[in-house]
Each structure stands twice: as C-alpha cells, then as structure tokens.
Amino acid sequence: MNKYLILCVDDEREVLDSVMQDLDCFEEHFVLEAAESVNEARNIILEYREEGTELALILCDHVMPEQTGISFLIELSQDSQTAKSKKVLLTGQAGLDDTVEAVNHASLDFYVAKPWYGEKLRSDLKTQLTSYMIEHESDLMPWATVLDTETIFNAIAQNRTSFGE
Structure with a gap:
C-alpha cells in the first residue's frame, strides 16, 4: 500500500x-x-515519481527562503503529475491575499494555522487523504482501516450502486 507519498516542507527543522x-x-x-x-x-x-510512487498529499509552509509555499503549491497544481495531489498550507505567516491567490488557482485544499x-x-x-483515495484509488477496501472508515464504506457502496445502474 506504500505507493503514495506524503511530503512535508518547512525550512525550520524543529517545525519539520x-x-x-x-x-x-x-x-x-x-x-x-x-x-x-x-x-x-x-x-x-x-x-518517488520515478519509482511509481504518487504524491498524495503535500503539507507546505508558506514563508521559505527561495520560494513561497503558495507559489510552490500553485506550481504543483499546474503540473499534470502532481495536480491531483492534496495541497495543505501549514503556516502562521500567509496573509489573506496569498491564501486567496492559492485558493483561486485551485492549488490549496486545506489551510492549517500555526501553532x-x-x-x-x-x-x-x-x-484530505480519504478524499484523495476515493478520487484516485480503485480498490478502497484496504484504506478503510487506515483512513475515515465510514466515508470509505459510503464511497464503496456508492460505487457499487453506480456500477449496478
């Protein structure tokens, strides 16, 4: 089941x-x-892409030296290989304008404030991972014990209902 990657990005080692x-x-x-x-x-x-492991979720800080987290998330959303991954901003520094820009570019799925x-x-x-798996994994059953069980089972039931129509 380890064919999916969760990547955390922060320039502060203690936070990471x-x-x-x-x-x-x-x-x-x-x-x-x-x-x-x-x-x-x-x-x-x-x-990881070269090994066949997909980026399922990226948790990214906003304020970093060479590029902001939001601009990186926008970049990932415009790349066909990473566009479908869940993008979460973890920061205490992103202003409203930055956050709105990320949301408007469909590159932010969730925002978590520090602390x-x-x-x-x-x-x-x-x-977020439950949603990702429902959207991209054909065999949901193994994920029922790991992620949101009720939501996974509802999706399995919905898939059976849709398939039977």
Missing part, C-alpha cells in the same frame, strides 16, 4: 521534526518524507 512526529501514524501505509526547501521537495517528488494541535492535524489530513 514536530510535524513528522505528529504524522508518524501514517507511516505504515504511506511513504512519509520531509524537505527543508522547495528544491529538496522537487527532488523528492521526482525521485497546530497534533490530533487536529492528523484528523484534517486523514480527511
């Missing part, structure tokens, strides 16, 4: 370590990677 610790519950079923820069994130995405709470972050990302 904390996020990775909060998300370690996903590590059994997803490849979980961290990047301290947009360039490192690009390389990780490319490396975050681990349980809430896990829940929010589980929702």
Whole structure:
C-alpha cells in the first residue's frame, strides 16, 4: 500500500521534526518524507515519481527562503503529475491575499494555522487523504482501516450502486 507519498516542507527543522512526529501514524501505509526547501521537495517528488510512487498529499509552509509555499503549491497544481495531489498550507505567516491567490488557482485544499494541535492535524489530513483515495484509488477496501472508515464504506457502496445502474 506504500505507493503514495506524503511530503512535508518547512525550512525550520524543529517545525519539520514536530510535524513528522505528529504524522508518524501514517507511516505504515504511506511513504512519509520531509524537505527543508522547495528544491529538496522537487527532488523528492521526482525521485518517488520515478519509482511509481504518487504524491498524495503535500503539507507546505508558506514563508521559505527561495520560494513561497503558495507559489510552490500553485506550481504543483499546474503540473499534470502532481495536480491531483492534496495541497495543505501549514503556516502562521500567509496573509489573506496569498491564501486567496492559492485558493483561486485551485492549488490549496486545506489551510492549517500555526501553532497546530497534533490530533487536529492528523484528523484534517486523514480527511484530505480519504478524499484523495476515493478520487484516485480503485480498490478502497484496504484504506478503510487506515483512513475515515465510514466515508470509505459510503464511497464503496456508492460505487457499487453506480456500477449496478
């Protein structure tokens, strides 16, 4: 089941370590990677793409040295290989104009403000990943124990109903 990547991007190592610790519950079923820069994130995405691992979700800080998180998420949304991935902004720095720009370019699926709470972050990302799997995975049953069980089962039932029509 580890053919999907969750990538966390933040230029502050302490923040990145904390996020990775909060998300370690996903590590059994997803490849979980961290990047301290947009360039490192690009390389990780490319490396996993070459192995056949799709970017399911990216959690990205906004304020970074070489490129803002929002401009990177917009870039990913315009790339056919990463357009369908869930894009989550984790920041305390993005202004309203930046956030509106990201939403208007369809490059932001969710926004998490710093400081975050681990349980809430896990829940929010589980929702995003559930949505991603329903949209892109044909065999949902294995994901029912990992993600939002009720939503997955409802999607399976809906698929059976649609298929039987």
